[in-house]
Amino acid sequence: MANVSHENAEPVTDRVHDNSWSANLEKPQHADDRGLVVEQAIDAIRHTAPGNHVNLVTHGTHGHPSEYLFDALADEFDADVEWEYVKQCGCGGHVTRSRVRTSAEITDSAIHCARTSDVLRESAGTRYPGVFGCEISNISWTTL
Numbered sequence: 635m636a637n638v639s640h641e642n643a644e645p646v647t648d649r650v651h652d653n654s655w656s657a658n659l660e661k662p663q664h665a666d667d668r669g670l671v672v673e674q675a676i677d678a679i680r681h682t683a684p685g686n687h688v689n690l691v692t693h694g695t696h697g698h699p700s701e702y703l704f705d706a707l708a709d710e711f712d713a714d715v716e717w718e719y720v721k722q723c724g725c726g727g728h729v730t731r732s733r734v735r736t737s738a739e740i741t742d743s744a745i746h747c748a749r750t751s752d753v754l755r756e757s758a759g760t761r762y763p764g765v766f767g768c769e770i771s772n773i774s775w776t777t778l
Contacts, residue, residue, distance in 0.1 A: 640667075640669070644663065646658070646674040646681075647681045650683055651681060651686065652683040653683075653686055654686045654688070655686075655688055655689070656688065656689040656691055657674065657675065657688050657689070658691055659674055659678075659691055659692045659693060660691055660692065660694075660725070664692070664693045665693050665695050666695075668696045668702055671692055671693060671703070672706045675690045675692070675706075675707070675732075676710050678690060679707070679710075679711065679732050679734060682732070683734065684736040685734065685735075686733070686734060687733040687734070688732050688734075689720070689729050689730070689732075690717075690729070690730045690732055691729050692727055692728045692729075692730065693727055694725065694726030694727045694728065695726075698728060699719065699728050699730045700719065714734065715732055715734055716732070716733045716735060717730050717732040718730070718731050
């Protein structure tokens with residue numbers, strides 16, 4: 635896929651949204667550049683106020699967002715953002731809802747993860763699925 639200059643690409647938004655909104659990542663500039671889709675999805679999330687969500691509507695030519703977007707979001711945002719696949723649009727694009735968590739939710743998650751790690755202390759080295767965004771795998775156990 636051809637790369638469009640990201641500097642010349644029209645930005646997905648120019649303000650912080652203090653409400654839930656949708657980011658259109660289905661324009662022709664997105665069809666040819668998966669990197670631009672990822673970059674602007676991250677930018678859209680950064681422009682969403684905590685407690686709100688942005689629907690990332692991605693171009694269908696790139697396939698399911700789990701193939702390229704979800705890992706990028708995990709690397710960029712860690713536990714600060716939750717996302718879920720919603721559906722495939724009639725036009726072939728995909729909708730992923732990304733919710734920016736509030737600081738209170740993040741703190742509650744950290745406490746829950748710490749409690750979960752205490753319960754699972756005897757099972758170090760076993761991989762557990764994410765619980766409120768945390769994954770326990772081969773870590774040093776510490777009681778808070």
